[in-house]
Amino acid sequence: MAKEKFEIPSLEDALDTPPVRKGASGHLKIHPAPPQMMEKLGFPPALVEGWQKKAVDKLGELKEKYKSLKMFMEVCVKCGSCADKCHYFLGTGDPNNMPVGRQELMRKVYRKNFTAGGALFGGFARAGDMDEAALKDWTTYFYQCSQCRRCSVFCPFGIDTAEITMAAREIMDSVGAGHKYSLEVIAKVHDVGNNLGIPKPALSSTLEFLEEDVKEATGADVKFPVDAEGAEVLMITPSADFFSSPHVDSLVGYAKVFHAAGISWTFSSYASEFANFGMFIGNYAQMKKIAERIATVARDLGVKRIIVGECGHAWRVAYGFWDTLVGPFDTLEVKRPVHVCEFTNDLIKRGALKFDKTANDGFTVTYHDSCNVARASRMGESPEGQFDIPREVLKAACNKYVEMPDSVNREKTFCCGGGGGLLTDELMELRVKGAAPKTAALKRMMDEKGVNMMAMICAICKAQFTKVLPYYDIPMEVVGGVHQLVSNAIILGDK
Amino acid sequence: MGTIDMAGKKLEVDEDGYLTNLDDWSREVAGEMAKGEGVEMTEAHWEVVDFLRQYYDEYKIAPMIRILTKEIGKKLGKEKGNTKYLYELYPGGPAKQACKIAGLPKPTGCV
Amino acid sequence: MSALSLFYAGISYAGAVVFFGGLAYKLIGYALTPSPLKIPLTPQPASAAGVAWKAVGSILSFRALWNGDRWTWVGGYGLHLVLVFVFIRHLRLFLSPVPWPLADVQPFALLIGALLPLPLVYLMARRAAVDRYRQISSGADYFALALLLLIGLSGLSLKFLFHADVVGIKEFLLGLMLLSPVEVPEHPAFLVHFSLVLVLGFYFPFSKLIHAGGVLLSPTTMQADDAPDVRHVNPWGGQ
Numbered sequence: 119m120a121k122e123k124f125e126i127p128s129l130e131d132a133l134d135t136p137p138v139r140k141g142a143s144g145h146l147k148i149h150p151a152p153p154q155m156m157e158k159l160g161f162p163p164a165l166v167e168g169w170q171k172k173a174v175d176k177l178g179e180l181k182e183k184y185k186s187l188k189m190f191m192e193v194c195v196k197c198g199s200c201a202d203k204c205h206y207f208l209g210t211g212d213p214n215n216m217p218v219g220r221q222e223l224m225r226k227v228y229r230k231n232f233t234a235g236g237a238l239f240g241g242f243a244r245a246g247d248m249d250e251a252a253l254k255d256w257t258t259y260f261y262q263c264s265q266c267r268r269c270s271v272f273c274p275f276g277i278d279t280a281e282i283t284m285a286a287r288e289i290m291d292s293v294g295a296g297h298k299y300s301l302e303v304i305a306k307v308h309d310v311g312n313n314l315g316i317p318k319p320a321l322s323s324t325l326e327f328l329e330e331d332v333k334e335a336t337g338a339d340v341k342f343p344v345d346a347e348g349a350e351v352l353m354i355t356p357s358a359d360f361f362s363s364p365h366v367d368s369l370v371g372y373a374k375v376f377h378a379a380g381i382s383w384t385f386s387s388y389a390s391e392f393a394n395f396g397m398f399i400g401n402y403a404q405m406k407k408i409a410e411r412i413a414t415v416a417r418d419l420g421v422k423r424i425i426v427g428e429c430g431h432a433w434r435v436a437y438g439f440w441d442t443l444v445g446p447f448d449t450l451e452v453k454r455p456v457h458v459c460e461f462t463n464d465l466i467k468r469g470a471l472k473f474d475k476t477a478n479d480g481f482t483v484t485y486h487d488s489c490n491v492a493r494a495s496r497m498g499e500s501p502e503g504q505f506d507i508p509r510e511v512l513k514a515a516c517n518k519y520v521e522m523p524d525s526v527n528r529e530k531t532f533c534c535g536g537g538g539g540l541l542t543d544e545l546m547e548l549r550v551k552g553a554a555p556k557t558a559a560l561k562r563m564m565d566e567k568g569v570n571m572m573a574m575i576c577a578i579c580k581a582q583f584t585k586v587l588p589y590y591d592i593p594m595e596v597v598g599g600v601h602q603l604v605s606n607a608i609i610l611g612d613k
Numbered sequence: 614m615g616t617i618d619m620a621g622k623k624l625e626v627d628e629d630g631y632l633t634n635l636d637d638w639s640r641e642v643a644g645e646m647a648k649g650e651g652v653e654m655t656e657a658h659w660e661v662v663d664f665l666r667q668y669y670d671e672y673k674i675a676p677m678i679r680i681l682t683k684e685i686g687k688k689l690g691k692e693k694g695n696t697k698y699l700y701e702l703y704p705g706g707p708a709k710q711a712c713k714i715a716g717l718p719k720p721t722g723c724v
Numbered sequence: 725m726s727a728l729s730l731f732y733a734g735i736s737y738a739g740a741v742v743f744f745g746g747l748a749y750k751l752i753g754y755a756l757t758p759s760p761l762k763i764p765l766t767p768q769p770a771s772a773a774g775v776a777w778k779a780v781g782s783i784l785s786f787r788a789l790w791n792g793d794r795w796t797w798v799g800g801y802g803l804h805l806v807l808v809f810v811f812i813r814h815l816r817l818f819l820s821p822v823p824w825p826l827a828d829v830q831p832f833a834l835l836i837g838a839l840l841p842l843p844l845v846y847l848m849a850r851r852a853a854v855d856r857y858r859q860i861s862s863g864a865d866y867f868a869l870a871l872l873l874l875i876g877l878s879g880l881s882l883k884f885l886f887h888a889d890v891v892g893i894k895e896f897l898l899g900l901m902l903l904s905p906v907e908v909p910e911h912p913a914f915l916v917h918f919s920l921v922l923v924l925g926f927y928f929p930f931s932k933l934i935h936a937g938g939v940l941l942s943p944t945t946m947q948a949d950d951a952p953d954v955r956h957v958n959p960w961g962g963q
Contacts, residue, residue, distance in 0.1 A: 138855040185757040193938035199792030201856040242863035272792030276945035313722030320672035358723035501767040577723035
C-alpha cells in the first residue's frame with residue numbers, strides 16, 4: 119500500500135488539540151455518484167440547472183420538516199466547546215472540521231436566505247450565497263463528518279452536527295450532487311437485499327460453508343438457517359458479517375448462542391442487511407424503504423422476535439427509528455428489536471450459557487464503544503445499558519478485561535474514523551487521520567496494559583480499524599467482535 | 614470513470630481502477646494491474662485470482678474471506694490458510710486489491 | 725409631552741412588541757416544527773420527569789460546557805450569573821412597592837452586577853486570542869458581547885459617574901408599563917443606556933441570543949429516551 123502519500127499523525131499527541139491549519143483536508147475529494155445511480159434512487163442524474171436556488175429551497179423545506187435543523191441553525195452561540203471534540207479536527211487541524219466550523223458552512227447560506235441579519239449585513243454576520251465555492255465546501259466537508267454525535271455531548275444546546283450533515287447531503291443529492299459510496303450501497307440493497315450485493319445462492323453456500331467449518335472445529339452441528347419458516351427469531355445482521363473478517367467470527371458467535379440456547383432462528387435472504395445507509399444520506403424515504411424489507415420479512419415468516427447483530431448505526435435505526443418508519447410490529451411477540459448483546463446477556467444472566475473463559479486467555483481485551491450505540495441508542499432497561507451490556511458479555515467470556523480511559527470511553531468515545539458513509543477508499547487519508555485519537559488510546563492500552571484485543575459491535579468500526587491500524591503499525595488482529603470472543607469461549611451443549 | 618491502456622487495449626475502469634467490463638480481463642491485464650499495485654504475481658497470487666474468478670463465475674459475488682483462506686489453505690498448505698497470509702500476498706487486502714487484479718467489481722458496504 | 729418623550733414611548737412599545745412577540749414567534753415556531761424521528765442524545769432518561777430534572781442540572785451548571793472547555797465555562801458561566809444579578813438589580817425599577825427579599829438583596833446584586841464588564845471583556849479576548857475561536861467568530865459574535873458591554877458600562881455610569889435620578893427613571897418605566905407614558909428623564913447617560921437596551925430588545929429574538937429560550941426545546945437534550953415504550957409518529961412520514 120502506498121503509505122507515504124500523506125503524513126500519518128503521531129499517536130503521541132493525537133488526543134491533544136492541534137493548531138488550526140486552514141485547508142488541511144480541503145484537497146480530499148469524494149467520488150461523485152454516476153448519473154444512472156442517482157436516477158435509480160430518485161435524484162437528478164447530474165447537477166441541475168439553477169441548483170443554487172434549488173438547494174436553498176430545499177434547505178428551506180428541510181428546516182420546516184426538522185426541528186433539529188431549524189434550531190441547530192439558529193441557537194448556536196459559537197462558544198467553541200465542540201471545536202476540538204471531533205476526531206477529524208484532531209487528526210487534520212482543518213478548521214472546517216471543527217464541528218462549529220462544519221455547521222457554519224451551512225449556517226452561512228441559512229443566514230443569508232432565512233435571517234434578517236444575514237440578508238442585511240452579509241459579511242458582518244458571515245452570511246453567504248449558495249454558490250460554486252459553497253458547494254465545493256459542502257461536497258468536501260460534509261463528507262468529513264461521520265455523524266458520530268461526539269460534538270453534541272459537549273454542546274450546551276445539544277447541537278448535533280450529524281443532523282446538519284444529513285440535511286446537507288440530502289440537499290446535495292436533491293440537486294444532483296451525490297456520493298457514489300453510499301448511493302451504490304443503497305442501490306444494492308434495493309436490487310439484491312444487502313449492501314454487498316450477495317445473491318441468495320451465494321448466501322446459502324456461504325452459510326453452508328460455515329456449518330461445515332464450525333462442525334470441523336467443534337464437532338457440533340451448529341446451524342446457519344436461511345429463510346426458515348416457523349423460526350422463532352429473525353436474525354438481521356450487517357452483510358459484512360457474511361463476507362469480511364473478523365466480522366464473520368461474530369456471526370459464528372450468534373449461531374453458537376442460538377445453538378446453545380436451543381432457540382430456533384433464521385436469516386432472511388430478502389432482508390439480508392441490517393445496515394441502513396439511508397440515514398447517512400439523510401433521506402427519510404430511502405431509510406424507510408430499506409427498513410421496509412425487514413418489516414415485511416418479519417411478518418411473512420411469522421417470527422416472534424427480531425434479533426439484530428453487531429452494527430452501530432443500524433442499531434440506532436432499529437432501536438430509535440424502525441417503529442416510526444415501518445412499525446408497529448404487531449405480529450411480533452416482542453415488538454421491539456433486540457440487540458444480540460442484550461439477548462446473549464439475558465441468557466448468561468439466566469444461566470443458559472456456559473463458558474470456558476480460558477479459551478480467551480490469549481487475549482487481554484478492551485472494549486470500543488461505537489458512536490451510534492453509545493450516543494444514539496440504548497440496550498436493556500438501564501439508561502447506560504448500551505455501555506454495560508456488551509461489557510458484561512465480554513466479562514462473561516473473557517478472564518482478562520480492561521477499560522479504556524474515561525475521556526475516550528462510553529458517551530465520550532471517539533469514532534473509528536470510518537462511520538457515517540465515509541468507509542470508502544478515496545477518503546483513506548481522512549480515515550487514517552480521523553482514527554488517530556481512538557488509536558492513540560488503544561496504543562496506550564496496548565503498551566501499558568498489554569491489550570491485544572479491542573472488541574466492538576459495529577461492522578464499520580471493524581472494517582475501518584482493520585484497514586487503518588496497520589498504518590500505525592498495529593496489527594489488524596487486534597480488532598474483533600464481542601460475539602467473536604463469545605464464540606471462542608462458549609460451551610456448546612447438545613440441545 | 615475513465616480508461617487505462619493495458620495489454621495493448623483501452624480498458625474502461627472506475628475511479629478506483631476496477632475494470633468496468635468483466636470481459637476485458639485477461640491474465641495479461643491482471644499482470645499489468647498487479648504491477649500498478651506494486652504486487653509481484655507469483656504462483657500463490659494466481660491461485661487467489663483464479664479462485665476469485667471461478668467463485669465469481671458461479672455466484673456473481675466475491676467469496677467470503679474465510680472461504681478464500683480455506684481454499685488457499687487446501688491448495689497451498691494449511692499454514693497459509695489464513696487472512697494474514699492473504700494480506701502478505703495482497704497488502705491492499707484480499708477483498709479489495711485481489712478482486713481488482715482478478716477483474717471483479719469492487720466489494721461495497723462495510724468492508 | 726416632549727417630542728423626545730413621544731419618541732421614546734413609541735420606540736419602547738415597538739421594542740417590547742418585537743422582543744416579546746419575536747421571542748414567542750421564534751420559540752413557538754421551534755415547538756411547532758416537527759421532529760420526524762426520536763433523536764435523544766444518549767444516555768438520556770426514559771421519562772419526561774427524568775429529562776426535566778437532567779435539564780435543570782445541565783442549565784444550572786452549564787455541564788456540557790464545563791466538560792468541553794473549562795476556560796470558556798469560567799467566562800460563560802460568570803457572564804450568565806452576573807446577568808441574573810443585573811436582572812435582580814433592575815427588578816426594583818419595575819415593581820412598586822419593591823417586595824422585601826428583593827429590597828434586601830439590592831446591595832449584593834449591585835456588587836455582583838457591577839462585575840458585568842469582566843466576563844464580557846474576557847470572552848471577547850478569548851475569541852480573539854485562541855486560534856480556534858478566532859476562526860469561528862464573526863462580527864455578529866463580537867457585536868453581541870460589545871452591545872452587552874456598552875449597556876453595562878453605560879448602566880454603571882448612571883450609578884457611579886453621572887448620578888441619575890432613580891425615582892424619575894422608575895416613574896418613566898412604570899408609566900410605560902401601565903400604558904400611561906410620562907416624560908422621559910432627559911439624562912444623557914440614561915438615554916444612552918436605555919437606547920442600547922432597546923437595541924438589544926430588537927436584536928435578541930432574531931439573533932443567536934435566542935439560545936436563551938432555545939435551550940429548553942432542543943430535541944437532542946429534551947427528548948426522552950423512550951423509543952421502546954412510546955410510539956413516535958412522524959407527521960409527514962406518509963403512513
